[in-house]
Amino acid sequence: MQTLNNLPPELLRQRHTLRERILSVTAADFNATALAVFRYQAVYNPVYKTYLSLLGITPGQVTGLAQIPFMPIGFFKQHPVLSLAGVGITEPTTTFASSGTTGTQTSRHIVPDTALYADVSRRIFEQQYGPLTNFHILALLPSYLERNNSSLVYMVQQFIQDSGSAQSGFYLNDRDALTGHLRTLLQQDDRTVLLIGVTFGLLDWIEEGADLHFVGKSNRVIVMETGGMKGRRKELLREEVHALLTDKLALPAIHSEYGMTELLSQAYSPGEGLFYPGATMRVLLRDTNDPFCIYPETYTRTGGINVIDLANLDSCSFIETQDLGQFGPDGTFRVIGRFDNSDIRGCNLMASL
Template structure:
């Protein structure tokens, strides 16, 4: 089968998708049973719209893993200790690393060119975070001595940002932590100014988790743009159950790498798909998930901005869906 990272055309993408679907039907027990439960004739699946998408909640109660694989590595969703957390077992972390690198390079640049800082307290305080693994890997590829994480030591972060004012810096931050940092900066505790600069890129990763009053994504971006004195705030969209990332370079418009696609399903009819511009629930095709499930029905609401399923917006959560650490702000 063609390497997912060599996909260039829509036909190549479809060919790999259909091959992946048939492989996972035979080798991912939970997915195979799910397809059979829906009484779907596998031989008749010949387009993206006919593929069954596994409800993301299945990762909470089932081990979704290639029957030919044995692995102890897994990522776990964030949440309270009372919640039943999702587990995504990882058969090939090298594949995840390649996906991380190529997505970042496609949308932002080579990791080697940046200093990476992480303001991700809720994720650092949990184990088995796919987000921390991703940022760790980018820091490793960067190799810069200034790379590092910050919990709640905002003064230290502010000082370092100003020390690094002449270097290209990526600051990954969960939404509430970025807002907390700006609250600190604007308080009397801050003795330093935040230097406006062109070479600082803020990448927010979503997630208020009840830590702040809910706001729309547009409101969040406006606050962050003003606070960090930058024209654009970037965003990253992924989750525990995926091995690929979509990036927004501003305006809450995300784009998928060539091995990832988004379909927007009708909330009432999961096999009926919305056209570009109409809101529905997000389905994700992630071909890097070859050894788990590449076809995930999420509980996020969104809409396509182009018919080729590569540009989309995330608008919030479906009502009554579980609160998840990776959930984005309600819009």
């Protein structure tokens, strides 16, 4: 069994060089770095390599991001998507899994380098919100805590550790304790409190009956929803969720995080659902009927969201999601909804693997 530390020297150097480029990537060199990662994964990721072959793609002829085929996200349910699997990387450090209802197949994301995930997610958050040491972090993520393989819980655990705050922590279902602790924190020091919660958990919290207007009056609380009802409540539009939360909490805006098990990079919205992707992330839109038709960034209508996630160095960085979105100004995007069909066209190509 090979590990990342005892790969053949030439391959180890190649991966290390890409890893360093990813950690320091800027907008100016994003395209070049993405193409380098594409060529690497086209050779060393067996699942993605087979997908490209079935599409008739010659990697050496791909010269721009719009030419890169994006792998349907459903492959994470069907296959072990792992770069370097062909040279013996068979025992990952960590495997993250998505939530799912009874009887449904969940996505599995093999991550042999969790340090890269931690470094990238920290950089993305701090570039938008400032140092984690400025925060107390309270997490209301009951559906994720009930599992032991959530990438979101892992990320928030790293954030709590990096914050250096002994007052940070997770809450399962004790929402009264959350309210009391939040009130106490706002009386103690001048750190900002980041309350990050799954949508149904935040809605359950504000319906407990307590007066929560002290949250907005403090000017020191960021409430961030991670999306999803996880089958616990009726699905609502993001605008409806935010309207309920801003009213009950007396806040001017609710922040949002866009991420998923299959991605190691995140995008954050400071309000109104307009997401700013992290430095290692780029969102493209595709035609809703032709997944291989990529729209220009000037496109003004809804399209399917494709994500380039450079942090997915050890899985696949080019993901065709099941989300629908629109471009916003200055590289931002909105998430409008999801495709009605659960299996995006393209998955059938891999059925014989």
